[in-house]
Amino acid sequence: MTSAPKPPMRDTLVAAALQLFTEHGFEQTTVDDIVALAGVGRRSFFRYFPSKESVVFPDHEGCLREMTEFLADPEGDAADPVDRVGDAARLVLRMYTGDPEFSVRRYELTRQVPALRSHELSVVRRYERTLANYLRARFAARPDGRLRADVIAAAVVAAHNHALRTWLRSGATIDPDAEVDRALQYVTATWSDREDREPEGGDAPDDDVVVMVARRGTPMWRVVQGVQGVLE
Amino acid sequence: MTSAPKPPMRDTLVAAALQLFTEHGFEQTTVDDIVALAGVGRRSFFRYFPSKESVVFPDHEGCLREMTEFLADPEGDAADPVDRVGDAARLVLRMYTGDPEFSVRRYELTRQVPALRSHELSVVRRYERTLANYLRARFAARPDGRLRADVIAAAVVAAHNHALRTWLRSGATIDPDAEVDRALQYVTATWSDREDREPEGGDAPDDDVVVMVARRGTPMWRVVQGVQGVLE
DNA sequence: CACGGACAGGGTACTCAGTTCCTAGTCACT
DNA sequence: AGTGACTAGGAACTGAGTACCCTGTCCGTG
Numbered sequence: 001m002t003s004a005p006k007p008p009m010r011d012t013l014v015a016a017a018l019q020l021f022t023e024h025g026f027e028q029t030t031v032d033d034i035v036a037l038a039g040v041g042r043r044s045f046f047r048y049f050p051s052k053e054s055v056v057f058p059d060h061e062g063c064l065r066e067m068t069e070f071l072a073d074p075e076g077d078a079a080d081p082v083d084r085v086g087d088a089a090r091l092v093l094r095m096y097t098g099d100p101e102f103s104v105r106r107y108e109l110t111r112q113v114p115a116l117r118s119h120e121l122s123v124v125r126r127y128e129r130t131l132a133n134y135l136r137a138r139f140a141a142r143p144d145g146r147l148r149a150d151v152i153a154a155a156v157v158a159a160h161n162h163a164l165r166t167w168l169r170s171g172a173t174i175d176p177d178a179e180v181d182r183a184l185q186y187v188t189a190t191w192s193d194r195e196d197r198e199p200e201g202g203d204a205p206d207d208d209v210v211v212m213v214a215r216r217g218t219p220m221w222r223v224v225q226g227v228q229g230v231l232e
Numbered sequence: 233m234t235s236a237p238k239p240p241m242r243d244t245l246v247a248a249a250l251q252l253f254t255e256h257g258f259e260q261t262t263v264d265d266i267v268a269l270a271g272v273g274r275r276s277f278f279r280y281f282p283s284k285e286s287v288v289f290p291d292h293e294g295c296l297r298e299m300t301e302f303l304a305d306p307e308g309d310a311a312d313p314v315d316r317v318g319d320a321a322r323l324v325l326r327m328y329t330g331d332p333e334f335s336v337r338r339y340e341l342t343r344q345v346p347a348l349r350s351h352e353l354s355v356v357r358r359y360e361r362t363l364a365n366y367l368r369a370r371f372a373a374r375p376d377g378r379l380r381a382d383v384i385a386a387a388v389v390a391a392h393n394h395a396l397r398t399w400l401r402s403g404a405t406i407d408p409d410a411e412v413d414r415a416l417q418y419v420t421a422t423w424s425d426r427e428d429r430e431p432e433g434g435d436a437p438d439d440d441v442v443v444m445v446a447r448r449g450t451p452m453w454r455v456v457q458g459v460q461g462v463l464e
Numbered sequence: 465c466a467c468g469g470a471c472a473g474g475g476t477a478c479t480c481a482g483t484t485c486c487t488a489g490t491c492a493c494t
Numbered sequence: 495a496g497t498g499a500c501t502a503g504g505a506a507c508t509g510a511g512t513a514c515c516c517t518g519t520c521c522g523t524g
Contacts, residue, residue, distance in 0.1 A: 009502090030480065041503040046482065121353045147394050147415055154390030155383050162382045183379055190422055241473090262509065273474040278511065 010048050010058070012038045017055045022105060026113040053119035056106055060123045063095045067127065071134045081138040082152060082192040085131045086184040089160040092127060093180050096164060100172035107168040128157045152191050159183035242280050242290070244270045249287045254337060258345040285351035288338055292355045295327045299359065303366045313370040314384060314424040317363045318416040321392040324359060325412050328396060332404035339400040360389045384423050391415035 016038040020029040031052055035042045049055045067088050070076070076084050096103045110116040132153035139145030163183040167176040188194075248270040252261040263284055267274045281287045299320050302308070308316050328335045342348040364385035371377030395415040399408040420426075 031482090032480085043504070044502060047502080050482090052481065118350060118354045121357055122350050125353055144414075144418060147391065147418060150394045151387050151390045151419060154386040158383045158386030159379065162379050182376075186376060186379060187383060263511090264509085275474055275476095276472085279473080282511090284510065 009038070009040055009044060013040070013045060013048060014055055014058050018102075018105065018109075021056070021109055026109065026116060051119075053115055056109065056116055057120065057123055059095055063092055064123075064126055064130065067091050067130055071130065080188075080192050080194045081135055082156070082188050083194070084138075085135060085153065085156050086188060088131060088134070089127075089156055089184065090177075090180060093160065093164060093176060096168075097172075097176050104168055104172050107165075124157060124161070128153050131156060148191075152187070155187045155191065156184065159187045241270070241272055241276060245272070245277060245280060246287055246290050250334070250337060250341075253288070253341055258341065258348060283351075285347055288341065288348055289352065289355055291327055295324055296355075296358055296362065299323050299362055303362065312420075312424050312426045313367055314388070314420050315426070316370075317367060317385065317388050318420060320363060320366070321359075321388055321416070322409075322412060325392065325396060325408060328400075329404075329408050336400055336404050339397075356389065356393070360385050363388060380423075384419070387419045387423065388416065391419045 013034065017029070017034045020033055020037060031045055032042060034055075035045050038045075045055075049058075070088055070091060071084070076087075079087075110120055132149050135149035135152055136146050139149050142148060160180060160183065163176070163179040166179050167174055245266065249261070249266045252265055252269060263277055264274060266287075267277050277287075281290075302320050302323060303316070308319075311319075342352055364381050367381035367384055368378050371381050374380060392412060392415065395408070395411040398411050399406055
């Protein structure tokens with residue numbers, strides 16, 4: 001009795017909706033069915049969720065706010081911008097891994113229902129725009145800064161989602177952090193300029209020269225890995 | 233009388249819808265309003281368009297089919313994969329530039345109407361998945377081939393859309409091809425492995441050695457550009 | 465010419481998501 | 495008790511999308 005004095009209506013609605021969606025399908029379930037099972041009025045459903053789809057993604061609003069606050073924190077201005085948005089993306093991963101059963105069930109559902117896929121796209125897009133806007137500010141002085149920001153934001157989101165889907169498809173059995181680290185490292189190895197903040201050590205002169213030797217035919221990602229390794 | 237013996241119903245519906253949407257707004261216009269102006273039955277509207285939103289994007293189905301055929305053409309197998317998907321993306325640009333007035337009007341409309349933005353997202357996603365699936369096949373033998381494919385597809389789409397939006401915001405006054413070339417070159421310079429098909433000349437030995445010299449602090453994209461230039 | 469199927473278009477009635485407006489209960493603070 | 499603010503419920507409405515059926519026309523064949 002100490003843990004659940006009153007389950008809030010919002011959670012009740014989410015649970016009822018998920019149960020009916022998985023049992024009878026999304027299209028076959030009406031909002032009236034949900035509120036009947038939850039024992040609340042129909043009007044209350046739309047007070048908590050703007051649409052039938054949004055009940056499947058109940059915590060994204062909060063996560064988006066969290067990401068915005070994270071990127072607004074001036075403490076992060078010292079970090080490499082690409083690393084920073086990578087860490088911001090990891091906030092989304094934490095939200096998913098915070099409730100693995102729910103996330104896996106939702107993944108199965110979303111895979112089958114076009115309306116839910118479309119809604120999820122809109123949500124992901126807002127994360128991407130948040131990251132892109134942050135990068136645009138950080139790259140304001142660069143040539144092609146806006147283009148660079150948009151491309152990197154898209155790449156980070158794609159890498160994060162790739163890792164997330166891999167984890168979800170495994171039924172939440174593999175290590176999600178390792179998966180996302182690998183995917184994001186793949187992007188940061190290409191786009192990050194971590195050497196920008198390198199000189200803070202003081203003992204490495206600014207004008208060191210780095211030599212990269214590559215055999216003709218070497219894939220570009222190997223070249224990048226090599227240069228990256230030397231510069232670090 | 234030689235040019236327009238009968239304007240097909242589909243085009244009539246598109247014209248009527250666009251006119252009403254721009255005059256009174258998307259939400260304020262009902263499907264009944266559209267079919268009344270077009271002089272057809274309501275039932276016919278949904279015979280040609282699956283939803284009220286889709287009438288704003290009447291040619292994307294055809295363009296997606298065109299892109300799929302383009303990527304299925306075995307003639308392209310000799311080209312660099314990233315260049316290939318870049319050219320596929322250019323097909324979308326051509327569709328937009330084929331009717332600049334319509335594209336600019338649609339852009340203004342889509343910017344203001346969330347339902348249209350969401351629908352456009354779904355359309356763009358289908359392009360991205362088409363590109364990603366092509367790259368997955370091309371990268372099947374690579375380590376992290378699927379991750380690489382997803383990230384590159386996202387980057388190409390983001391770069392293309394950046395250039396497209398720049399062109400649309402200019403009111404279709406600037407050169408769209410130059411804009412897209414610049415944006416895509418920005419991505420291919422990083423991700424392409426054009427040196428893979430280099431040895432076909434025959435006079436450049438396979439095991440040439442390339443040396444890249446970079447000052448510490450050089451942005452990674454400069455390094456890539458330099459290596460790229462030498463390897464070509 | 466008669467018949468019969470295939471097909472493009474139209475009309476009617478229905479379901480259901482989402483909105484608007486109104487009512488009722490319930491705290492909290494005087 | 496009174497009052498204001500907040501939360502929930504309910505009834506009625508709009509409009510997108512669907513199911514079903516009707517109509518005309520354009521084919522072929524007998």
